[in-house]
Each structure stands twice: as structure tokens, then as C-alpha cells.
Amino acid sequence: MAAQEYADIPPLETGNAAVPAPGEESLDAQIKREQTVMLYRQLGVAIFGTMVGALLNVVVMAGTAPTWLLASWLALMALNQAWRLVHSEKMLAPDQIQRAAFVWMMGTLISGCLWGIGYILMFPPDSPVHQAVMTVLIFGVAAGATPLIASHVPSFYAFIFPSMLAVVARNLYEGDTPHIVLAIICFAVMLGILSFGRNFNSLLISSLRTRLENERLARRLAEKNAELEKAGNIAEQANRAKTKFFAAASHDLRQPIHAMGLFASALRDRVRDPETRYAVDSINAAIESLESLFSELLDISKIDSGTVHPELSDFPLDAMCVSLRLNLEPEAAANGLALRMRHCNARVRSDPHLLERILLNLVVNALRYTPSGSVLIGARKRGDFLRIEIWDTGIGIPADEQNKIFEEFYQLANPERNRKKGLGLGLSIVKRLADLLGHRLSLCSRPGRGTVFRLEVPLALGPMPPAPAPVRNEFAPDFSGYHFLIIDDEIVVRESLVALLGGWGAEVTACIGLTDTQALMQTLENAPDLIIADYRLPEGPVGREAIRVVRERFGHDLPAIMATGTVTPEREAEADTNHYQLLQKPVMPAKLRTLIHAMLREGGNQSLGL
Numbered sequence: 001m002a003a004q005e006y007a008d009i010p011p012l013e014t015g016n017a018a019v020p021a022p023g024e025e026s027l028d029a030q031i032k033r034e035q036t037v038m039l040y041r042q043l044g045v046a047i048f049g050t051m052v053g054a055l056l057n058v059v060v061m062a063g064t065a066p067t068w069l070l071a072s073w074l075a076l077m078a079l080n081q082a083w084r085l086v087h088s089e090k091m092l093a094p095d096q097i098q099r100a101a102f103v104w105m106m107g108t109l110i111s112g113c114l115w116g117i118g119y120i121l122m123f124p125p126d127s128p129v130h131q132a133v134m135t136v137l138i139f140g141v142a143a144g145a146t147p148l149i150a151s152h153v154p155s156f157y158a159f160i161f162p163s164m165l166a167v168v169a170r171n172l173y174e175g176d177t178p179h180i181v182l183a184i185i186c187f188a189v190m191l192g193i194l195s196f197g198r199n200f201n202s203l204l205i206s207s208l209r210t211r212l213e214n215e216r217l218a219r220r221l222a223e224k225n226a227e228l229e230k231a232g233n234i235a236e237q238a239n240r241a242k243t244k245f246f247a248a249a250s251h252d253l254r255q256p257i258h259a260m261g262l263f264a265s266a267l268r269d270r271v272r273d274p275e276t277r278y279a280v281d282s283i284n285a286a287i288e289s290l291e292s293l294f295s296e297l298l299d300i301s302k303i304d305s306g307t308v309h310p311e312l313s314d315f316p317l318d319a320m321c322v323s324l325r326l327n328l329e330p331e332a333a334a335n336g337l338a339l340r341m342r343h344c345n346a347r348v349r350s351d352p353h354l355l356e357r358i359l360l361n362l363v364v365n366a367l368r369y370t371p372s373g374s375v376l377i378g379a380r381k382r383g384d385f386l387r388i389e390i391w392d393t394g395i396g397i398p399a400d401e402q403n404k405i406f407e408e409f410y411q412l413a414n415p416e417r418n419r420k421k422g423l424g425l426g427l428s429i430v431k432r433l434a435d436l437l438g439h440r441l442s443l444c445s446r447p448g449r450g451t452v453f454r455l456e457v458p459l460a461l462g463p464m465p466p467a468p469a470p471v472r473n474e475f476a477p478d479f480s481g482y483h484f485l486i487i488d489d490e491i492v493v494r495e496s497l498v499a500l501l502g503g504w505g506a507e508v509t510a511c512i513g514l515t516d517t518q519a520l521m522q523t524l525e526n527a528p529d530l531i532i533a534d535y536r537l538p539e540g541p542v543g544r545e546a547i548r549v550v551r552e553r554f555g556h557d558l559p560a561i562m563a564t565g566t567v568t569p570e571r572e573a574e575a576d577t578n579h580y581q582l583l584q585k586p587v588m589p590a591k592l593r594t595l596i597h598a599m600l601r602e603g604g605n606q607s608l609g610l
Contacts, residue, residue, distance in 0.1 A: 027216075029097075031208050035151045036101045042148045047081045049148075050111060053141045054078075057118065060133050065122040073118050080110045101152060108149055109158035115141065116166030123170050128276065135186065138167055142193060150197035151204050160197070164190040178276045188492075210234070270503065309569070310351040310437055314460035317348050317386065320356055321377050324363055332367055338374035339367070346379065346386050347460035354433050355457065361426040362390045362453050370394035373450075385456045396447035406431040480505035482600065485528040487511045487546045488563075489538045497532065500589060513537040517546045527554035530596060531580075535564035535571070544578050559599040563587060 054077045058070045084107040115138055124130045142164055149155045164186065171183035213234060325341045332339035348355075359377075366375045373393030380387050397405060406427050434441040434455060445451035484506050488494045498508045509528065511517045514537055531550055533543040547560045560580035564571060575582045583595060 027209065027212055030212050031205060032101070033097050034208050034212070035204075036097050036104070038151050039104050039149065039155070040100065043084065046145070046148050047085060049141070049144055050081060051078065053137060057122075057134065057137055060137070061122050061124075061130065064124040064127055064130050069121060073114065073122075077111070077114050080107060080114065083107070101154075104152065105155040105158050108145075108155045109162070112159035112162040115163040119163075119166045120170050125174065128273070132276075135167055135171075135182070138163055139186070139189065142190075146193060146197050146200070150200045153198065153201050156197050156201070157194075160190065160194060164193075178273065182276070308354075308436065310354060312349055312351055314347055314349050315352050317346055317379060317388070317457075318344050320352065320359070321379075324356070324359055325377065328360075328363055328367065331364075332375065335367065335370075336372065337367060337370055339363075340374055340376045342376070342378040344379040344386070346381060348386050348457045349460045350437055350439065350457050354437060355439075358430050358433050358437075358439075358455065359388065359390070361430045362455075365426050366390055366392035366394060366451070366453075370450075381459070382456065384459055386459050388455045388457060390453045391450065392452075393450040396449055397443070397445040397451055398447050402443060402445065478505035479596065479600075482529045483507045483509070483526065484596075485509050485511065485531045485550065487513070487517055487531065487533040487537065487543065489513050489534065489536075493534070500592075504593065511546070514539050514542050514546045514549070517549055521549060521553040524553070527556075527558060529559070529600060531558055531560040533560065533562055535562055544574065544580070547578070547580060561595065561599070 054074055058074050061070060084104070087103050119134055119138055122134065142160060145159055146156070149159060168183045168187045168190070171179040171186065174180075217234060321341055321344070325339055329339050363375060363377065370392045371394065375393075376389075376391040378389050378391065380389070431441060437457075440456040442454045443451060444454075479501065482505075484501050486494055486497050486501075486508060488497065488510070489512050494510050494512075498510055501508045509520070509524075511520055528550070531547055533546050535543045537543055537546065543562050547558075547562070551558050551560075557579050561583050562575060562580050563583050563585055565585045571582060581595065581599065583592065
């Protein structure tokens with residue numbers, strides 16, 4: 001299994017860089033060594049997280065499971081972690097790497113089996129609340145373990161399969177409808193985690209391969225300047241490989257997340273039992289967390305690959321800051337913080353979407369690392385620039401850490417990798433976007449006193465345009481009486497959309513592809529009120545052709561939505577030309593419902609900015 005893990009990844013064409021010099025370790029051996037070292041560097045975090053989860057499980061289940069069972073299970077869990085810790089002291093010698101990886105895999109296998117066995121033996125049939133807590137706890141442990149152990153696929157599988165299949169099997173064993181539905185959802189989430197972990201591993205290996213090759217080239221360039229051109233070719237090829245991977249990931253990885261979100265939302269609308277709804281809500285939160293991580297990784301890739309192009313315009317800053325404050329005030333209030341803002345009537349020149357993303361990440365970061373006090377959004381004119389400032393009264397940043405916080409996955413004061421404090425990607429995206437826009441970013445901080453981030457944005461030179469007319473905000477409670485046509489070749493997405501839209505009261509007809517749609521048009525008498533089509537169908541990227549067939553059958557531009565994993569300028573121009581709306585996967589049900597409502601109300605041809 002370990003050999004197959006590395007055999008699936010083709011070597012990059014790097015010329016002599018892929019060939020080791022006499023006495024030099026092979027590239028594949030270096031990659032395996034790096035992966036194993038990464039595992040053992042995180043051993044402390046893994047052991048700490050496992051034992052905290054185990055103790056929490058014992059505390060929650062006290063009184064519902066026999067004391068001897070809880071004590072025995074916890075003792076076995078602690079014994080396994082102690083065994084791993086003892087062996088880690090001598091595992092990373094040059095001749096022990098293969099054995100070290102095997103020992104790590106056995107430790108995770110034992111841990112996964114203990115979680116699975118514990119779930120089965122401690123499962124309280126008469127307490128849905130304890131069932132939900134155990135389910136959420138195991139899924140939380142699995143989600144938290146993914147970034148730690150996905151660098152080694154055998155260890156990842158060894159933990160995920162025994163721990164999560166036990167959850168599915170035990171709920172199926174109950175036999176009633178709520179447990180069967182929960183088992184299906186848990187299985188779908190497990191597949192999503194497996195898919196994400198596998199692709200995360202592929203991306204990591206590709207990154208390691210590129211880095212090691214570049215390091216090898218750097219050593220040789222010191223001796224032979226002629227290899228400088230080859231280094232440029234390697235960088236270009238690595239960038240193409242990265243872009244190709246994320247282009248595929250945009251579709252292949254968003255599909256299961258997209259479907260899981262729709263299924264979970266449809267299930268929640270049908271569930272009335274409070275305990276079952278709590279479990280469904282917990283699964284929904286896990287899906288949203290997974291989607292957030294995936295989207296941030298994609299954002300970083302798009303920026304690094306040069307596919308993000310700023311579209312500069314002049315606009316007032318105050319409206320953007322007011323929107324940020326209104327959106328984030330509930331989160332601040334929930335944490336006992338005050339989110340304040342100083343109004344500013346200045347207009348700036350920037351890309352409004354990218355600038356809003358920068359400010360959003362800065363404010364969210366400030367809220368996460370401010371235990372008490374407040375966060376302030378303000379701005380000051382400095383010559384031809386407006387200096388936007390985000391102040392907080394948080395933990396502060398030591399001087400020697402201030403450059404590191406812009407690195408990926410780097411976090412202060414979060415050794416336990418608490419998901420509520422993010423994943424360490426927000427400031428990395430801020431730095432990349434600021435550099436892309438040419439906006440100077442700086443910070444000043446005192447540990448224990450707080451931090452201020454400053455962003456210098458050029459002031460707009462043109463006159464203030466007239467304020468737009470206010471837009472009425474209406475919302476239809478359901479879509480009863482409407483007929484929607486779904487065109488999608490993915491059966492899980494198609495069925496989830498049918499379930500979701502049907503739950504909102506609409507009549508739904510589903511087609512697989514262009515040929516199926518053409519056949520339906522021969523028998524369909526009344527025009528659908530809305531078309532929702534996938535960009536890629538079995539015949540290729542012909543979603544727009546399927547929309548055209550339906551519109552030609554009924555003689556007018558029916559409102560249409562095109563779902564796609566990647567939104568590019570070319571696809572946006574194509575959508576404008578053909579009068580349909582683009583919606584990026586994974587689609588959150590609330591956003592889909594808002595878009596459908598607006599399109600039915602306005603006729604479907606306006607730009608909604610969703």
C-alpha cells in the first residue's frame with residue numbers, strides 16, 4: 001500500500017535535477033523521509049488531541065456506559081499513545097525511516113480501531129443526545145486528524161476506515177429511519193474526507209517534489225551557472241502542474257461537498273426531532289468547515305498561479321466597512337467583544353472584491369485573537385493614500401513572529417489547532433492580495449496589548465457618483481407552483497437538488513445531459529420557470545447548449561443558472577452573452593434559494609453579484 005501511494009505520482013520532467021548525484025539520496029527516498037519527519041514533528045499535537053478527545057468522550061459517556069468499560073477504553077488509548085511516544089525517540093535515524101512510517105501507521109490503526117470499538121460498545125440506544133455527541137466527537141477527531149496524517153496515506157486510511165465505518169455500521173444496526181439516514185450522511189461525509197485527504201496528500205507530494213528538486217538545482221547552480229535556464233523551466237512546469245491540479249480539484253472535489261451540503265440541508269427541512277436535528281446541524285457545520293478550508297487553498301493557488309486579475313475602480317470605502325461591521329457584529333457580540341467603526345467619507349481606487357476580502361480576513365483574524373475588549377475599523381488620509389487600520393486589544397504578536405504570521409498554516413497561541421481560530425491561511429491570503437493590488441501592508445503590535453494592521457490604498461481622483469436607488473429586499477417563503485428543470489450528469493448532485501427544491505415546494509424535472517434534454521423537449525408541453533444546469537455534461541462542457549435547446553423549444557430566454565466548479569473571466573463573459581447566471585460550487589442552499597428568488601422576481605437576466 002505504501003509503495004502504491006508513491007507510484008501514482010509521476011515525476012516532474014526536471015532534466016538532470018531528477019537524477020541524484022553519486023552518493024546522493026534519490027528524490028523519492030527524500031520525499032518519503034520528509035513525509036515521515038512531518039508526521040513525527042506533529043506527534044505531540046496528535047497525542048494531545050487524541051487524549052483530549054478521549055477524555056471528553058469518557059466524561060460525556062459517564063453514567064450511560066459501564067465505568068469499567070470507560071476506564072479500560074481510556075487506559076488502552078493512553079497506552080497506545082505512550083507506546084508511540086516511546087518509539088518516536090529512535091525512529092528518525094536515516095536507516096529507520098521505513099520502519100518509522102510503519103510504526104506510525106500501526107499507532108494510528110490502533111487508535112482508529114479503539115475509536116470505532118468505543119463507539120459501538122458505548123453507543124446508548126435510548127439517548128439520542130449522547131449518540132449525537134459521540135458522532136460529532138468522532139467526526140471532529142477525524143477532521144482534526146486529516147491535516148496531521150494525510151501526508152501519509154496508509155496512516156490516513158488506517159485511522160479513517162475503522163473509526164468512521166464503525167459509526168456508519170452502528171447507526172445502520174439500529175434499523176430505524178433517522179439512524180439509517182444519519183448513517184448515509186456519515187458515509188457521504190467520510191467519502192468527502194477521504195477524497196480531500198487523498199488530494200491533499202497528492203498536492204503535498206507534488207509540493208515536496210518541486211521544493212526538493214529546486215533545492216537540488218540550487219546546489220548545482222552554485223557550481224554551474226548554465227543550469228539557470230533549467231531552473232526556470234522547472235518553475236514553469238511546477239506552476240502548470242499546480243494549475244492543472246487545482247483546475248481538476250475545482251470540479252472533482254467540489255462535487256461531493258456540493259452534494260453533501262444540499263442533502264444535509266434537505267434533510268434538516270424534513271427533520272422535526274430536536275436530537276436528530278442537532279446531529280444534522282453538526283454535520284452541516286463540519287461540511288461548511290471543510291468547504292472553507294478547500295476554498296482558502298484554492299484561493300491561494302489561484303493567486304500564486306496568476307489567474308486572479310484585479311479590476312480597479314473608484315468607490316466609497318465607508319459602505320464596505322459598514323457592510324463588514326454588520327456582517328461580523330453577531331460573531332463579535334457572541335464572543336463578548338465590541339466591533340467599532342470610524343466613518344470615513346473618502347473614496348479609494350482598488351478592486352472592491354479583493355479589498356473587501358483583505359479587510360474581512362483582517363477583521364476576522366482580530367476577532368479570533370482578541371479574548372476581551374474591542375476591534376476598531378478606521379481610516380486616515382496620508383497624502384495621496386488612505387491608510388485603513390484594523391485595531392484590536394488582543395494577545396499581540398512578538399517582534400520575532402511578525403513576519404511568520406503571513407506564512408501558510410502558521411498560527412500564534414493555537415498549539416491545539418483549534419478550528420475556531422481558523423487554519424492559518426487568512427493572513428497568507430491577505431499578504432498575497434495586498435501584493436497583487438500593490439497596497440502596502442504593515443503591522444505594529446505589543447504582546448499583551450494588541451495589534452494594528454495598516455493597509456495603504458490610493459485615493460480616488462474622480463468626482464463622487466450619485467447614490468444608487470435602494471433595492472427592495474423581499475423573500476418568498478417557498479416555490480410552490482413553480483416548475484424547475486435540472487440538467488446534471490452527477491446522480492448524487494441531481495438527486496440532492498431534486499430533494500432540496502422539492503422540499504421548497506417546487507415541481508422538479510431532472511435530465512442527465514444534452515441528449516436527455518433534447519428528448520424531453522419532444523414531450524414537455526409547458527415551459528419550466530427556471531433551468532439549473534451543470535457546466536460539464538457527459539458530452540463535454542455543453543451546459544449552455546442544453547439551456548439553448550430548452551429556450552429554443554419555448555421561444556424565449558427562460559431564467560437559467562449554470563453551476564460550475566471554476567469561475568473564469570471567459571466563463572463570466574460567456575454567461576453575459578447567453579443571459580444566464582453563474583454559480584460556483586459547492587453551492588450553499590441559502591445562496592441558491594436567494595438567487596432563485598431574485599431571478600424569478602426580476603426575470604433572470606440581471607447581474608446579482610452572487
